[in-house]
Amino acid sequence: MLKWAFIFLVFGLLAGLLGFTGVAGAAIGIAKFLFFLFVAIFLVMLVLGLTIYRTATGPN
Numbered sequence: 001m002l003k004w005a006f007i008f009l010v011f012g013l014l015a016g017l018l019g020f021t022g023v024a025g026a027a028i029g030i031a032k033f034l035f036f037l038f039v040a041i042f043l044v045m046l047v048l049g050l051t052i053y054r055t056a057t058g059p060n
Helices: 002-018 021-057
Strands: none
């Protein structure tokens, strides 16, 4: 997902340089959405991984 966010970011920057502002704005918007979605999923998985690890190892 982070790869797609980077692809849309590069596409948006190139479109902006060439003067396609509508396309550039849409591509940058998609890149921002994908980036924040990636961060949210990463944080959820991090918290779940830590709680499952503590449950699986038990109190020491």
